[in-house]
Structures are given as structure tokens and as C-alpha cells.
Amino acid sequence: MEPAVIVPQAALHIIPREQHTISRKDISPNALRVLYRLRDAGFAGYLVGGAVRDLLVGGHPKDFDVATDATPEQVKQLFRNCRLIGRRFRLAHVVFGREIIEVATFRANSDDGSGDREMENGRLVRDNVYGSIEDDAVRRDFTANALYYAIEDFSVRDYVGGYDDVMARKMKLIGDPEQRYREDPVRMLRAVRLAAKLGFEIEAATAEPIPRLAGLLAEAAPARLFEEILKLFLSGHGVASFEGLERTGLLPVLLPETGAALAANRSGALRRMLLEGLRGTDTRVANDEPVSPAFLFALLLWPAYCRALASLQAQGVSVEDAQRRAADRVTLHQLNTVALPRRFSLPMQEIWLLQSRFSNRQRKRVMRLLAHPRFRAAYDFLVLRMAASDSHADDVAFWREAQTQSSEQLAASLGAAAAGDSYTDENAPPSKRRRRRRRRSGAASAGE
Known part of the structure; x- marks a missing residue:
């Protein structure tokens, strides 16, 4: 009944x-x-x-x-x-x-x-x-x-x-709050979002059931939750929305692995970085500059990625393999709650995986990374990581300078033998791989 x-x-x-x-x-x-x-x-x-x-x-x-x-x-x-x-x-x-x-x-x-x-x-x-x-x-x-x-x-x-x-300046539900949330659990997110957008306070009786009923959000349609996340964080009031989700207990339901990672990060470094990124997004929205859902989710799920990566490395998984497995694991688990389209999840993962390449100063690697279509987003993400740790200061300084130099100047500063030997043309096709000479089957058997 x-x-x-x-x-x-x-x-x-x-x-x-x-x-x-x-x-x-x-x-x-x-x-x-x-x-x-x-x-x-x-x-x-x-x-x-x-x-x-x-x-x-x-x-x-x-x-x-x-x-x-x-x-x-x-x-x-x-x-x-x-x-x-x-x-x-x-x-x-x-x-x-x-x-x-x-x-x-x-x-x-x-x-x-x-x-x-x-x-x-x-x-x-x-x-x-x-x-x-x-x-x-x-x-x-x-x-x-x-x-x-x-x-x-x-x-x-x-x-x-x-x-x-x-x-x-008060957000108040019409009718019985618990009944209204059970009718449509997404109303809990709407309460947080509208309060953040308008600078309103959620009325006490309207706020009280949210922590108790937060788990109902997990039963909402994942596609609808994806749209709600975009409204929460890409409308110019992302910081206030994030803090509202934390206060009401909705964050661990909406972003389960991020919530767990933030709770486990005693220094608060990951939270500082996340809030710094959201402040930047709010500024871009205020200035009518474009904002990217891929970058947003790279930011929101970065704590989860860091935690998964540390866990895999502790199990003895090689660094490169651990990075890819961590990216896939976090993405897959988040899809249980939020329908994150591949057109956003793939560039999100690229932003993460490019982070390990910023410490490499080999000339060809530097040129290739600068030519990467996701370079700028990955670099901006690296800059954001400074909010969590200043250990990235040297990398940020190098890549900031690298973007201001011509290919010849950069090659010279990296100790290249000749500027003409560098990847001066970003559009040039990669060099042809030397084709291996095919051996006869008998020779192959003998060689083995």
C-alpha cells in the first residue's frame, strides 16, 4: 500500500x-x-x-x-x-x-x-x-x-x-520533507544546489531528513545524476555546492570513492586541491569562459584515483600499469552511480595519465607532450596540484617556460645537438618504423 x-x-x-x-x-x-x-x-x-x-x-x-x-x-x-x-x-x-x-x-x-x-x-x-x-x-x-x-x-x-x-532567503519544501524526498530523491540535490546558487539557507525541517535519506540517491537514474552534477558544479557556484554536499552527507553517495578518499586524507591536501579547482571553474563561469565536464570530473574523481593508485602500487603493481588500472577502476565504479559518457571519461583519464609525464625532460618526450591535444588541460591540472603539494613547483615552472619558447629555443635549452633534429613541426608525420626482415621458418626454428 x-x-x-x-x-x-x-x-x-x-x-x-x-x-x-x-x-x-x-x-x-x-x-x-x-x-x-x-x-x-x-x-x-x-x-x-x-x-x-x-x-x-x-x-x-x-x-x-x-x-x-x-x-x-x-x-x-x-x-x-x-x-x-x-x-x-x-x-x-x-x-x-x-x-x-x-x-x-x-x-x-x-x-x-x-x-x-x-x-x-x-x-x-x-x-x-x-x-x-x-x-x-x-x-x-x-x-x-x-x-x-x-x-x-x-x-x-x-x-x-x-x-x-x-x-x-530560505529554501523550504512544500509539505512533509521526508515524503517529498522519497517521492523524488533528487530533490535533496536540488535543495543544496539552489541554496548554493541563491545564497539561501536550507530551512531546518527541510534539511533534517537529508543525511538520513541520502542513500536514496543511489537509486536515482544515473543519467539524471550526471545532469545534476553539471548543474551543481558548472553553473558558477561549485564551491558552495561542494560544501553543501559535504554538510548534508550527500557527497559520499554521489561520489562514493572520492568521499572515502577525502575522509582518509588526513592532511586535507586533496580537499584543498579540489576546492581550488572549483574556485577556478566558478571564476571561468563568471567570466563567460568555457568550462569542460571532462576537466570537472578529472578534478572530482582525482582523490579516488590517487587512492586507487596508491593501493595498486602497494600491491607491487608497476607504476604504469597501476595508473591505467586505477583510472579504469575509478571510472567503472563511478558509472554505478553516475552515467559519465565516454566523450568525457576518456579525456578525463588522459588528464590523469599525462601527469606522470611532466617530470620527464627528455627532448623528444617534451616535444611530444607539448603537441598532445590534451596538454593544456593536463598542464592546468598540474598547476592545480600545487594547492595540494608544492613538490610540483619545478615541473610547473619548466612547462610554463616551455610554452613560451619556440621549438628551436626549447630544443637548445634541453641540450639538443641540433635544432633541426627536434620535433619542430607538430603536424609532421612520425618517422617510419624500420620494417623487420622476415625470416624463413626454418631459420627461425634454428635460431630458437
């Missing part, structure tokens, strides 16, 4: 235009087009969720979502540039070039018996029973995400106390 669903009561509170800071000039023109067309067709339409929340605290939302009493099929009839998506949640996407305005029909809390609302082990796996705006408000996750901006009078409609929570 499914547990009884506790439905909180909705009580409308209208915040008039003069009492809030939202202005239409800060709202996407395409979102306004959708809202006005819904209104002109006789439907209710509201800007809803994160955009309203962010605008209230002076943010600049990138996504604008709309809630309406029109069904997805009715929305599609209104917009020629509309496509319907989703099975678990049927949604309408109205496409304006690169911008997509997501339009969701008000959802009900109760099951009408049609089969369009389905629970499995307390988790909501299908939710396409439509209802009123009051129903829609109380079924959303956090009070801060259950605010509706109305274009009729430019007011904000609040049914669950979300406006006061946003003003108090």
Missing part, C-alpha cells in the same frame, strides 16, 4: 506591483508573447518558478517557464512553433530560435483514476493529471519555486508562503 499523501493547504496571498521588484523589461519578450497569446485565447497563463524567484532577488534568469490551464494539446494548437515532449511530465515547448519557453499545464495532487498519475515505492513516476492553480502550487517542490507572476495586473500570486521565504 502506498503511503497516504499529505496535501498542504493553499492560501492565496497577492503581492501587488508596487510591493515587488519584478519588471516586464527583465522578462524574456518571447515569454511575454506566450503569456499574452494564452490570455487572448481565453486561457490563464503565469510566469512561474525559478524565473519569478530569481527576479525577486535581483537575479537574471536564463530560463522562463509558463504555467497555464491550457492542456499541452491546446498549447500546441496556439503555437505553430510548439512541440510536445515528455512521458512522465507532458510539456509543451514553444521554440523561438535558440530560446525555448516551457509551458506546463497545472497539475493536480490527486489521482483521477485515469492512469496518468503513477507512484512506485513512494516515488512519483508519472504525473499528467491536470488541476487548478492551487493544486499546481502545492505540488511544486520548494515554496520559493511556487510563485506566479500575472500579466493581468503585474502582481505575484503566492499560495504557500513562498514570497516571505524568498525575502528571508
